[in-house]
Amino acid sequence: MATRRGKTKSKSGTPAKAARAERNSTHAGRVVAVTGAFGFFGRRLIRQLEDDPSVERVVAIDIRSPMELAEREGEPTDPAAYLQAHARMSAHQLDLTAPGADRELADILEAEEADALCHLAFLSNPTHARELAHELENIGTMYVLNAVAASQVRQLLTLSTTMGYGARHDNPAWIGEDHPLQGPQESRFIKDKIEADEQTLRFGAQHPAVKCAVVRMGVVLGAGIRSFWARYFGRALVPTVLGYDPLFQLLHADDAVRGLKAVLDRAPEGAFNVVGRGVLPLSRIIRGLGHTSLPLPATVGSGLLTTLWNLQVAEMPPSFVEYLRWPWVADGRRVASEVGFVPEQTTAEVVASLGAPLLSSLQTLTSSDSPLEEAT
Amino acid sequence: MSPSRSAAHAKNMEAGVPDEGYDAFGYDPAFERRATPTLEWLMDRVFRLSLEGAERVPDVERVIFVCNHAGALPWDAVVLRAALRRMTSGPGRAGRPVRPLVEDAVMASPFLGTIMQRLGCVRASQDNAERLLARKEPIAVFPEGALGLGKPYRRRYKLTRFGRGGFVRLAVRTKSLLVPVAILGAEDAAPLLLRVELPSSRSGGLPYLPITPLFPLLGPLGLLPLPARWSIRVLEPIDVSKEIADPTDNLAVGDMANRVRERIQEELRSLVEARESVF
Numbered sequence: 001m002a003t004r005r006g007k008t009k010s011k012s013g014t015p016a017k018a019a020r021a022e023r024n025s026t027h028a029g030r031v032v033a034v035t036g037a038f039g040f041f042g043r044r045l046i047r048q049l050e051d052d053p054s055v056e057r058v059v060a061i062d063i064r065s066p067m068e069l070a071e072r073e074g075e076p077t078d079p080a081a082y083l084q085a086h087a088r089m090s091a092h093q094l095d096l097t098a099p100g101a102d103r104e105l106a107d108i109l110e111a112e113e114a115d116a117l118c119h120l121a122f123l124s125n126p127t128h129a130r131e132l133a134h135e136l137e138n139i140g141t142m143y144v145l146n147a148v149a150a151s152q153v154r155q156l157l158t159l160s161t162t163m164g165y166g167a168r169h170d171n172p173a174w175i176g177e178d179h180p181l182q183g184p185q186e187s188r189f190i191k192d193k194i195e196a197d198e199q200t201l202r203f204g205a206q207h208p209a210v211k212c213a214v215v216r217m218g219v220v221l222g223a224g225i226r227s228f229w230a231r232y233f234g235r236a237l238v239p240t241v242l243g244y245d246p247l248f249q250l251l252h253a254d255d256a257v258r259g260l261k262a263v264l265d266r267a268p269e270g271a272f273n274v275v276g277r278g279v280l281p282l283s284r285i286i287r288g289l290g291h292t293s294l295p296l297p298a299t300v301g302s303g304l305l306t307t308l309w310n311l312q313v314a315e316m317p318p319s320f321v322e323y324l325r326w327p328w329v330a331d332g333r334r335v336a337s338e339v340g341f342v343p344e345q346t347t348a349e350v351v352a353s354l355g356a357p358l359l360s361s362l363q364t365l366t367s368s369d370s371p372l373e374e375a376t
Numbered sequence: 377m378s379p380s381r382s383a384a385h386a387k388n389m390e391a392g393v394p395d396e397g398y399d400a401f402g403y404d405p406a407f408e409r410r411a412t413p414t415l416e417w418l419m420d421r422v423f424r425l426s427l428e429g430a431e432r433v434p435d436v437e438r439v440i441f442v443c444n445h446a447g448a449l450p451w452d453a454v455v456l457r458a459a460l461r462r463m464t465s466g467p468g469r470a471g472r473p474v475r476p477l478v479e480d481a482v483m484a485s486p487f488l489g490t491i492m493q494r495l496g497c498v499r500a501s502q503d504n505a506e507r508l509l510a511r512k513e514p515i516a517v518f519p520e521g522a523l524g525l526g527k528p529y530r531r532r533y534k535l536t537r538f539g540r541g542g543f544v545r546l547a548v549r550t551k552s553l554l555v556p557v558a559i560l561g562a563e564d565a566a567p568l569l570l571r572v573e574l575p576s577s578r579s580g581g582l583p584y585l586p587i588t589p590l591f592p593l594l595g596p597l598g599l600l601p602l603p604a605r606w607s608i609r610v611l612e613p614i615d616v617s618k619e620i621a622d623p624t625d626n627l628a629v630g631d632m633a634n635r636v637r638e639r640i641q642e643e644l645r646s647l648v649e650a651r652e653s654v655f
Contacts, residue, residue, distance in 0.1 A: 169484035172503040173401045243486020247402050279398050298486075326484075329400060 029056030032264065033114040033153070035096065035105075035144060036121030038062040038069040040225060041159065044257040045118065045264075050088055052261075058089045059112045061105070062121075066091040096121050096140035097132065105147035116155035118264055119144050122196070124227045126189035126317050137192035138199075145203045148210060155267050156204075157260070160197035160216045162273055163190055167246070167328040174331035177216070177271040184319035197271070204269055211267045215260060218275030218330060221354050222253025228315040238286045241325040242295040245283045249276035249329055250350040255343035262341035272339065273330040278346040282324065288351035298325060401475070401504065402493035411495060415458045422603045423561060425455065429610030430463035438552035439514040439613075440505075441474055442543055444535050444640050445524030447562035448586035450482050451601055453497055456516055456559060459608050475508050476516040477501075479525070481583050502546065509550045516557070517543045519633065522583070529567040533560070533648050535641045541626070541633035547616045548623040554614045556636050558643035561606030564654050604654055607647045611639060 032049050036042050037060035049058045060066065066086075070077050076085060092108050094101060109117065121140055127133050141158065148156050165175045166183035181197065183190035197214050204212025219229045232238065251259075251274065259274035286293045296304070302321045308314035335341050345353065398404055419425045433439075441460070445452060453476035465471025477500035483489040484499075498504050500517065508515050518524055519539040527536060547554050570587035591598030614636070620628045 170480060170499070170501070172501060173498065173507065243490065245490045247398065247400070279400055279402075281398065281402070281404075284398075327402075 029054050030116060031055075031057045031059065031112060031114045032116045032118060033059035033061060033109060033112065034118045034120060035061045035094075036119070036159075037091070038064050038066070039120060040124070040253070041257060041260060042118075042120045043069065043073070044253070045120070045260050046089065048257060048261045049264075050086065056088070057112070059108065059114055060089055060091040061094050061108065062091070063093065063095050065093055096143055097135035101140070102143035102146035102150075105143060106150040109147055109151040109153055114151070114153050116157070116264065116267070117144070117148055117153050118260070119156065119158045119200075120260075122159055122193065123189065125315065126187065126228065126320075128312055130188045133188055134192055138195045141196035141199050145199060149203070149207060154209060155211045155213075155264075156200065157213045157215060157264055158196060158200040159260075160200075160214045160271070161190075161193050162216045162218045162275055162328065162330040163323065164194045164197055164216065165328055165330065166190075167322040167324075167326040169326045171327050171329075173327065174329055175273070176331045177273060177334055184322060187317050187319045189317065190319075201271060211269050213263050213268055214271040215263055216271055216273050216275075216330065217256060217259075218249050218251050218273070220251045220253055220256045221350055222256075223354075225253050231315060233285065233289055233291070236291055237294045238291050239301060239324075240282055240286070240293045240295045241301055241321060242297045244298075244325045245281045246323075246325060246327050247279040247329050248282050248285055248347065249279055249332075250285065250347045251276040251343055252345040252350045252353070255345060259335065259341050259343070262339050263335065266339045268338050270334075272335040273332050274335055274341070275330045275332045275343075276345075276347045276350065277332070277343045278348060279329055280347045280351065285347075285351050288348070289354070401496075401498045401508075402490075403475075403496045404494040407494040408496060412458070415454065418601070419455060419458060419462075419606075422601065423455065423565065423606040425459060425561075425606040425608065427459055427463055427608050427610075432555070432610045432612055433460065433464055434553050434555065434613050436553055437512045438509050438550055439474075439555055440509075440543060440547050440552045441514065441516040441555045441557050441610075442636050442640070443516055443518055443557040443559050444644060445518035445520040445562070446527055446532065446559075447525065447564075447566040448568040448588045448591070449488075449566045449599060449601070450478055450492070450497075450525060450562075451565055452559050452562040453478050453492070453516070453518070454495060455562075455606065456557070456608065457496055460514075460516075463610070472514060474514045474516045476518070477505055478518070479521045481522050482525070502542065505546055506550065509546075509552055517546075519543050519637070525568075526571065526584070527563065527568065528571075529563060529569055532563040532567070533644055535637055535644070538633045538637040541629040544616055544620070544629045544632045544636075545623040548620050548629075551617045554616050554636060556611040556614070556640050556643075558609045558611065558640050558647060559606070560608075560644060560647040560651065561604045564604030565601035565606070567602070602655070605651060607651070609643055609647060611643060 032055055034042050034046060037046060046058050046060055049055045066082065067077055070082050076082050090112065094104055122137050123133055164181040164183045165179055168182060181194045183194055185191055200212055200214050204210065221230055221233065256274065263272060283293050298321065302318045305314055305316060305321060306318040309317050443456060457473050457476055461471040461473040473496060476497045478492055478497045479500050483492060498508065505515055520536045521539060523536040566588050568586050568588060571584040572587060573584045616632055620632060
């Protein structure tokens with residue numbers, strides 16, 4: 001379904017062609033580089049790019065080797081067979097937290113003649129390894145921007161999150177992209193993402209030749225998604241805040257990847273909320289998944305969470321209680337009108353379709369996953 | 377995504393058609409339907425609500441009802457919505473309920489805020505108001521805001537300051553009709569005797585604990601309203617955009633806000649005089 005759509009779009013999709021004509025490029029199709037290529041979104045996006053005839057080559061950049069990925073995905077681990085399966089993909093191992101990563105990335109982009117870069121090397125879960133998170137997300141994005149500035153890349157997409165807006169009692173019912181990013185400053189996880197988001201937008205304003213887009217992704221659920229949200233909703237007893245029942249948007253993982261691909265194809269500029277369609281109160285989602293809400297008074301809940309987080313037992317830092325209490329529904333109209341992307345599944349459909357697979361995907365989780373393994 | 381589907385979806389979002397029973401403001405029609413018998417009973421038996429001026433409710437796309445605000449609990453918002461639904465429904469007409477814009481402190485308070493939201497109330501903000509008007513949903517504003525709710529019982533039936541005139545500016549900008557409404561009864565149904573200031577009202581939450589004759593004496597039961605008589609009178613609509621061309625003309629905006637306020641105050645006085653007894 002998604003593949004077919006990708007193909008039809010590329011036939012009629014003039015923006016990519018126009019961009020090519022503009023540059024008098026020597027190669028036939030687009031060359032798209034992806035950082036964090038072997039994370040959840042990266043792997044799926046690459047699969048879509050490989051199926052897209054308008055894409056000549058995909059450059060996968062990740063801290064892991066493609067063989068590691070192949071093993072995890074159950075693909076052939078024999079190098080020859082692997083290369084055959086991914087004929088149009090080249091892989092580069094790069095640690096974005098290493099000093100000099102910007103020079104190294106610029107070299108890769110130049111050697112591969114990349115036209116576009118999709119920057120997905122972000123953590124999908126809060127971690128206690130604060131320094132690592134900061135180096136990867138904030139400094140890593142700086143390296144990426146430095147590399148793009150020095151290269152011929154003319155399009156950049158950075159992954160961000162609607163959690164950056166923050167959950168606040170005085171948020172508008174639908175948060176537009178121009179709303180300030182007021183997420184909890186005490187959360188490293190949010191703060192680094194806000195800074196990467198803002199860095200990219202600033203870079204776009206300073207480099208008119210590079211089309212910079214930021215995709216602010218909402219809560220994504222789906223088989224294989226192992227974010228803290230998936231684990232939160234996967235609990236049999238789901239803690240909520242007593243007396244509050246905020247509205248949530250859920251985006252199916254397939255829609256999330258389609259959204260990224262659509263933004264990549266259209267090459268728009270600016271920030272875009274890619275969020276679920278329609279809303280459901282938190283309590284309805286929990287019930288719909290067949291789980292039970294455990295309402296706790298806000299003070300008890302955040303006290304408990306503080307203790308558990310400090311003991312490194314909880315997966316959410318205490319500031320995330322706000323997201324279970326106040327509204328942070330984001331407006332997805334800009335991406336619908338400028339990019340033409342609308343999720344196929346509504347929030348209710350995501351809940352209905354995911355009840356079972358979500359649970360089974362969680363049971364396969366191992367606790368030995370390092371934060372980088374969790375990176376998408 | 378086919379273009380037709382995404383276009384239809386964008387249109388749906390504009391029109392505010394709830395995708396799955398809830399609209400983006402948290403309104404739950406099913407919840408309201410379940411609450412309606414209780415509300416009707418409250419209106420007819422407890423409040424013995426009298427409605428006047430149904431014929432003055434304009435049938436245009438953009439309407440802003442401007443109302444006085446009182447009582448320790450925002451019963452007026454809920455009652456007004458039910459009353460307007462009744463006034464605008466007739467044979468073959470579904471009725472056009474209003475979306476009351478309620479102040480932060482109420483919408484952010486536990487339980488109450490969620491219930492109000494499910495019943496169709498919306499947190500008062502320019503952004504939310506403009507979205508609702510763009511969706512052609514009539515809105516009701518209470519320019520007195522928290523000042524109105526925080527009015528002690530001894531100052532009953534007296535309107536406080538009318539905000540900063542934001543509703544006038546909104547009406548001029550969106551070319552909406554202003555419809556003043558006088559509501560009598562809210563302060564008698566939940567008279568605010570005392571306010572106990574609460575220490576932590578930083579992030580939303582109640583700024584003070586209201587003390588009424590029944591609350592907190594009877595616990596949650598004390599939140600039930602007293603059986604005061606209510607009247608709601610809809611007044612003549614004002615087409616402000618005809619009188620004020622420039623929404624940034626603060627003096628003209630202030631004059632208009634005062635005019636609406638005095639108009640409501642006058643009617644409220646006459647409603648009080650016409651009423652035979654509070655209960």
